[in-house]
Amino acid sequence: MAEINLLEAIRQGIDEMMAHDPGVFILGEDVGKRGGVFRVTEGLMDKYGAQRVIDSPLAESVIVGACIGAALNDTRPIAEIQFADFIHPAFNQIVSEAARMRYRSNGDWGVPLVIRAPYGGGIHGALYHSQSIEAFFAHVPGLKVVAPSTPYDAKGLIKSAIEDPDPVLFLEHKKTYRLIKGQVPDHDYRVPIGKAEVKRPGDDITLIAYGLMLHFCLEAAQVLAGDGVSVEVLDLRSLRPLDTEAILGSVRKTGKALVVHEDNLTGGFGGEISALISEHAFEHLDGPVMRLAGPDVPAMPFAKPLEDAFMPSPEKIVAALRKLAAY
Amino acid sequence: MPQLGESVTEGTVGTWLKQPGEPVAKYESLLHVITDKVDTEVPAPEAGTLLEILVPEGETVRVGTVIARLGQAQQTNLQPPVGSLQTNTESQGVSATHISNGDQSSIVNPPALSLSKGQSPISIPQSSIVNRQSPRAFLSPVVARLVAEHDLDVRQITGSGANGRITKQDVMRYLETRPATGDRRPEPVELRPATGDRRPEPIREAREERQDGTQHAVRSPQSAVRSFDLPEDAELLPLTPMRRAIAEHMEHSVRTAPHVTTVMEVDVSAIAMHRARNKEAFERQGVRLTFTPYFVQAVCAGLQAVPVLNSNFTDEGIVVQRRLHVGVAVALNEGLLVPVIRDADEKNLLGLARAVNDLSERARTRRLKPDETQGGTFTITNHGTSGSLFATPIINQPQVGILGVGAIVKRPVVVSQHGVDAIAIKPMCYLSLTFDHRVADGATADAFLVAVKRALEGYA
Numbered sequence: 002m003a004e005i006n007l008l009e010a011i012r013q014g015i016d017e018m019m020a021h022d023p024g025v026f027i028l029g030e031d032v033g034k035r036g037g038v039f040r041v042t043e044g045l046m047d048k049y050g051a052q053r054v055i056d057s058p059l060a061e062s063v064i065v066g067a068c069i070g071a072a073l074n075d076t077r078p079i080a081e082i083q084f085a086d087f088i089h090p091a092f093n094q095i096v097s098e099a100a101r102m103r104y105r106s107n108g109d110w111g112v113p114l115v116i117r118a119p120y121g122g123g124i125h126g127a128l129y130h131s132q133s134i135e136a137f138f139a140h141v142p143g144l145k146v147v148a149p150s151t152p153y154d155a156k157g158l159i160k161s162a163i164e165d166p167d168p169v170l171f172l173e174h175k176k177t178y179r180l181i182k183g184q185v186p187d188h189d190y191r192v193p194i195g196k197a198e199v200k201r202p203g204d205d206i207t208l209i210a211y212g213l214m215l216h217f218c219l220e221a222a223q224v225l226a227g228d229g230v231s232v233e234v235l236d237l238r239s240l241r242p243l244d245t246e247a248i249l250g251s252v253r254k255t256g257k258a259l260v261v262h263e264d265n266l267t268g269g270f271g272g273e274i275s276a277l278i279s280e281h282a283f284e285h286l287d288g289p290v291m292r293l294a295g296p297d298v299p300a301m302p303f304a305k306p307l308e309d310a311f312m313p314s315p316e317k318i319v320a321a322l323r324k325l326a327a328y
Numbered sequence: 329m330p331q332l333g334e335s336v337t338e339g340t341v342g343t344w345l346k347q348p349g350e351p352v353a354k355y356e357s358l359l360h361v362i363t364d365k366v367d368t369e370v371p372a373p374e375a376g377t378l379l380e381i382l383v384p385e386g387e388t389v390r391v392g393t394v395i396a397r398l399g400q401a402q403q404t405n406l407q408p409p410v411g412s413l414q415t416n417t418e419s420q421g422v423s424a425t426h427i428s429n430g431d432q433s434s435i436v437n438p439p440a441l442s443l444s445k446g447q448s449p450i451s452i453p454q455s456s457i458v459n460r461q462s463p464r465a466f467l468s469p470v471v472a473r474l475v476a477e478h479d480l481d482v483r484q485i486t487g488s489g490a491n492g493r494i495t496k497q498d499v500m501r502y503l504e505t506r507p508a509t510g511d512r513r514p515e516p517v518e519l520r521p522a523t524g525d526r527r528p529e530p531i532r533e534a535r536e537e538r539q540d541g542t543q544h545a546v547r548s549p550q551s552a553v554r555s556f557d558l559p560e561d562a563e564l565l566p567l568t569p570m571r572r573a574i575a576e577h578m579e580h581s582v583r584t585a586p587h588v589t590t591v592m593e594v595d596v597s598a599i600a601m602h603r604a605r606n607k608e609a610f611e612r613q614g615v616r617l618t619f620t621p622y623f624v625q626a627v628c629a630g631l632q633a634v635p636v637l638n639s640n641f642t643d644e645g646i647v648v649q650r651r652l653h654v655g656v657a658v659a660l661n662e663g664l665l666v667p668v669i670r671d672a673d674e675k676n677l678l679g680l681a682r683a684v685n686d687l688s689e690r691a692r693t694r695r696l697k698p699d700e701t702q703g704g705t706f707t708i709t710n711h712g713t714s715g716s717l718f719a720t721p722i723i724n725q726p727q728v729g730i731l732g733v734g735a736i737v738k739r740p741v742v743v744s745q746h747g748v749d750a751i752a753i754k755p756m757c758y759l760s761l762t763f764d765h766r767v768a769d770g771a772t773a774d775a776f777l778v779a780v781k782r783a784l785e786g787y788a
Contacts, residue, residue: 205497256470256496287468287496328490 002186008178010152010185011117012041014159015079017189019049022077025163026053028064029081029117038083039119039178065091065116069099072112077163085120085172086132099168100143111166115159121174121213121263122301123312130175131301131308133264138170139240139273145194146240148172150215152183154238157192165194174212181216197244199251203233206325207251209274210261211237214313218261221318230326240270248274249282256287257325261313266294288328293321329383330370331391332361340388341395345369346378352398359395376400466493474499570663581725585641585764589720589732592777596622596736596755598787610681621680623708623733624654626783628673630731631706633779634772637729638705641766646728655704655724656684658691659714665691666724668704708733718758728767731780732760 005013019025026049027033027042033056036043046054057064061082068078082088088095099112122131139146147162147169149155155173162169200215201222210218215236222232235251237244252258258278260271271292278290293313295301301311329339342360346352357369358378376398383395467475467482471494475482478499485502487494558564567575581587599622610617631638631652639648654672658665667687672680690696707724712735721730739756742749759780763773 256468284469284473287470328493328495 002184004182005152005185006179007149007152007155007173007181007183008039008041010156010183011159011173012043012045013185014156015042015163016045016048018077018160018163019045019053022163023053024076025079026055026071026076027079027081028055028057028068028071029079030057030059030064030083032056032081037081039175041117041173041178042081061087061089061091062094065094065099065114068114068116069094069102069112072099072114072168073102073110077113078115079163080114080116082116082118084126084130084132085118085134086129088116088118088134091116092137095138095144095168095170096141100141102143103167104143112168113163113166114168115162115165115171116168117159117171117173119173119175119178121176122308123176123213123263125303125305125308126175126301127303128300133262133295135172135240135262136264136268136270139243139270141241143167144241145169146172147194147238148174148211148240149192149238150174150177150200150210150212150236151181152185154192154198154236156185157190158194158238160189161191161194164191169194172212176213177216192238195239195242195244197235197237197239197247199233199247200236201232201234203231203255205231205255205257206233206322207248207255207258208232208234208261208318208322209237209248209251209258209271210234211240212263214261214263217313217315217318220315221322224315224319225322225326228323228326230322232322243273243277245277245281248277252278252282253285256285257328258286259291259293259318259321259325261293261318261321263295263313265297266292267297269294288325291321291325293318329361329389329391329393329395332368338388338390341383341385343385344381346372348378348380351375351377372398374398468493468496470496471499474503478503568662570660574663577725578722581722584725585723585728586766587720587723587762588765588770588773589760589762590770590773590777591718591758591760592774592781594757594759594781595741595785596757597785599784600736600755602787606677610678613678615678615681616685617677617681618684619733619736620656620684620708620710621677622784622787623710623731623780624656624669624672624680624684625677626780627654627706627708627731628652629783630776630780632673634768634776636768636772637763637776639728639767640726641728641764646767649705651705653703653705655701655707655727656687657707657709658688660692665696665701666704666707667691667696667700668702670703706730712736712757718760721760721762723762723764728764729773729776730762732762734758734760 015025015027019027027045029037029042031038032042033046033051033054036046042054057067064080064082068080071078082091095116099114102110102112118134120133120135122133124131135146135148138144145162145165145167147158149158159171162171201219203222206225208218208222215234218234222234225232233251233255235247237248248258258275260274262269262271264270269292271294275290275292279286295311295313298311302308332339340362342362344359345357346359352358352372352375354373354375355371358372359370361368361370377400379397379399381396383389383393389395474480474496480499480502482494484506485494485498488498489495596619599619603617603619603622607617635648636646638652639646641647651671652673653668653670655666655668658667667690669675669680669683669687672683675683687696687700690700704724704727706727707721707730709719709721709730710733711719711721712733715735716732717734717737719732719734721732723730734757736755736757738753740751741754741756743752743754744750759777761773761777763776
């Protein structure tokens with residue numbers, strides 16, 4: 002057991018899979034010599050060579066497209082999109098090709114591809130380095146979308162993602178890279194894709210989040226405990242497939258739910274969760290299903306006060322929880 | 329004056345069924361009340377003696393007006409009445425009728441409704457209903473469910489949520505702290521006539537509880553809505569969605585259209601011979617040739633001769649349909665489906681036979697698309713397949729006619745040729761036409777049947 006940060010956990014997971022399976026390789030901008038702009042792939046080129054850790058041109062469509070071709074030829078590529086903000090040129094390759102291959106070939110062909118993408122704000126990254134893109138992709142059948150929040154989950158999920166026979170979009174919140182540290186066992190383990198986890202049990206309100214917001218939610222739940230309100234914090238970990246039973250089970254127990262995400266509100270993933278709850282746990286609800294999300298403005302601003310206004314924070318979550326508790 | 333409906337604001341006292349001084353059993357009818365929506369009997373909310381009538385027969389008063397006093401007999405002349413039949417006014421935010429008996433400590437009243445002796449006429453102090461739930465206030469889905477499951481009186485529960493809303497926690501706390509089983513549960517003090525109430529006979533249920541004297545059991549939602557007592561030697565077959573749909577449709581049709589059935593006998597030799605000759609040829613094309621497509625063709629001929637039977641009745645007039653979409657009823661084990669052959673007049677015998685095969689097969693295997701049972705303009709029902717000779721079919725609304733085809737049976741019939749009568753053996757069939765008498769009269773309907781008969785007998 003060692004305490005490492007989330008970035009190191011992902012690197013360890015990739016490293017162990019590359020050591021174990023020669024078909025695993027990395028393709029992305031600056032992933033080789035520089036070790037990635039966040040240093041996630043640092044040292045891997047030295048260890049596995051330039052044939053398996055490949056610096057690509059600045060062309061996300063090529064990165065993903067080439068990986069799809071490679072994946073169809075018995076390899077397990079890991080495509081790194083330097084910032085999730087830059088994933089959009091590859092949207093067509095991901096949505097129309099990778100995600101559909103299994104269906105299109107009547108189950109015969111899969112694309113065992115992992116697309117890693119650092120997302121999210123709160124790091125003073127402004128318009129082009131702060132986006133949350135999960136809702137675009139969680140909408141797509143055939144694609145798996147995971148967003149771990151702890152080093153343990155990140156390592157276990159990156160390994161599951163690499164082993165998965167179909168494409169997985171692996172979302173890493175930039176702010177959690179070095180901020181979030183945790184114990185990670187030395188032995189080989191997996192965290193299954195599609196399973197949520199209760200990170201803090203409670204009875205009165207279900208608080209649902211993923212990524213960085215999960216940590217803000219845990220802080221907020223601690224504050225509410227001081228008010229005498231017991232908040233259950235559910236870490237989705239995977240957005241697709243979504244662990245509907247975990248969500249419904251928790252809400253059926255508590256009767257109230259708040260969903261938090263950094264992505265903007267309208268059409269955000271919280272709407273899907275809210276709809277799920279009201280459709281399948283209606284008779285257990287003791288209050289409106291609430292969402293706390295980024296505002297519907299075009300992008301995360303640069304100025305600190307504006308960035309703070311955009312980002313959901315523990316204080317905003319506390320306020321929303323108190324409102325729901327008082328309902 | 330109880331509120332006898334959502335939007336009812338006043339009621340007229342019809343007849344007093346009890347006079348002052350008369351004893352009244354709980355739930356015994358006390359008076360008739362007439363409103364513009366319902367005329368109903370109002371039962372006594374408690375046992376006692378009718379002490380005083382405050383609103384005479386024929387007088388109309390607002391909901392919430394005290395109309396009579398109910399109490400204990402010996403107190404009639406000695407003391408001020410101890411209870412009154414009272415409905416809270418709207419200003420108090422409570423709309424049901426309550427009874428209060430100040431002295432009868434055996435009856436547990438909601439604290440908000442209990443009264444000290446001597447108050448007369450009795451009204452509920454405004455302050456005491458603070459934080460008490462009005463029955464019409466918002467209940468969240470989970471609270472509504474828990475209240476129904478445990479058969480709780482929401483007015484017993486103190487709400488701690490926004491605006492005094494009862495929260496789930498309030499219900500759970502109440503369930504934990506309320507008197508243990510065996511203690512007397514607070515009697516329901518709510519009177520709600522069965523207008524739109526989800527529990528059709530609350531009064532009878534309550535009386536049953538009272539007679540057996542036991543603690544009220546948790547009632548499942550199913551049993552709560554049953555409107556009758558199931559005898560011990562009977563069995564209840566729950567309505568399948570199809571059975572329910574058929575029931576509603578049939579009831580609706582008979583209520584809507586004055587049904588008249590007229591019957592003609594038809595010699596089916598011509599189509600029987602044609603069928604015998606062509607059966608194999610059809611078989612080679614993968615089509616099973618039955619009698620049904622012949623009858624569909626004949627119905628088209630009939631409707632072309634008498635278009636008014638291919639129509640819908642409206643108050644503005646008869647909407648005659650130019651296109652002939654003929655439904656063919658298919659019997660299933662659990663009911664009946666009527667797939668529709670669209671533009672039946674535009675299909676030849678092969679096309680019709682293929683359509684009948686396909687639709688009836690898919691009806692039996694439940695693979696029909698929803699719109700394949702919609703939009704028919706006339707219906708054929710083949711009741712003869714189960715041996716029936718003639719029938720009185722019910723019209724498939726909003727159509728105006730349905731043709732019943734009876735069993736084809738060989739019968740001795742008199743035939744005349746060149747002025748000579750002879751008895752011959754012929755395959756015969758009764759056609760029963762039920763029509764909407766609003767749209768057509770007997771002669772019109774018979775003209776249709778004649779055209780159908782001619783098409784069948786002259787088939788070539």
